[in-house]
Amino acid sequence: MFCTKCGAKNSDEAIYCQKCGTALEAEEETRIARKSTSEEPVESEEVRVFSISPTLMFVKLGYVLAALGALVLVAFFSVFLPVVPTWLAVLLGLALFLIPAYYHLRQKMVRYTLTDAKVEIDEGFIFQNSRNIPLRSIQDVSVASTIAQRMLGFGNLVIDNASEDGGKVILKNINTPKKYADALLKQMRLLDK
Numbered sequence: 001m002f003c004t005k006c007g008a009k010n011s012d013e014a015i016y017c018q019k020c021g022t023a024l025e026a027e028e029e030t031r032i033a034r035k036s037t038s039e040e041p042v043e044s045e046e047v048r049v050f051s052i053s054p055t056l057m058f059v060k061l062g063y064v065l066a067a068l069g070a071l072v073l074v075a076f077f078s079v080f081l082p083v084v085p086t087w088l089a090v091l092l093g094l095a096l097f098l099i100p101a102y103y104h105l106r107q108k109m110v111r112y113t114l115t116d117a118k119v120e121i122d123e124g125f126i127f128q129n130s131r132n133i134p135l136r137s138i139q140d141v142s143v144a145s146t147i148a149q150r151m152l153g154f155g156n157l158v159i160d161n162a163s164e165d166g167g168k169v170i171l172k173n174i175n176t177p178k179k180y181a182d183a184l185l186k187q188m189r190l191l192d193k
Contacts, residue, residue, distance in 0.1 A: 046115040054173040062100030069096045137162045143177045
């Protein structure tokens with residue numbers, strides 16, 4: 001380190017100059033700022049348009065029927081088979097709720113997502129299966145519903161895919177499927193611009 005007053009050379013650990021006694025200050029280093037030269041394009045995040053699951057209308061109906069079945073089962077055992085303990089009859093009645101709970105879990109494990117670039121179908125709980133359909137490979141979108149589905153306000157969204165394996169992808173039991181079909185067609189039009 002050099003003294004800023006007299007220019008004498010001192011050790012790097014010195015606090016005062018050995019020649020003139022001036023307090024030494026640490027020298028400032030010159031730093032060069034360099035501009036980043038990476039020319040990699042920055043990928044923008046995909047915008048999610050919607051994310052839906054199949055309707056739970058039948059699952060809710062299943063819970064109601066399970067509750068009614070449980071009441072009937074407990075009443076049956078208490079009137080016609082009084083030798084069966086009440087707690088066992090109640091337990092058997094509650095076991096009926098396992099049926100709609102299974103279907104509820106199955107419905108919740110399916111998710112349909114539309115982004116500005118693809119349709120994503122996620123299925124499964126333990127082993128998840130995810131399928132992506134680029135919007136550019138979709139040829140046609142249609143809504144199919146039975147009379148009962150139309151009366152209850154839901155249906156299936158049928159996507160005609162132009163991939164190598166081809167075929168149709170069906171988004172099953174969607175509430176207001178026409179609304180989601182229109183949103184999908186709108187994204188496809190935006191992609192073509």
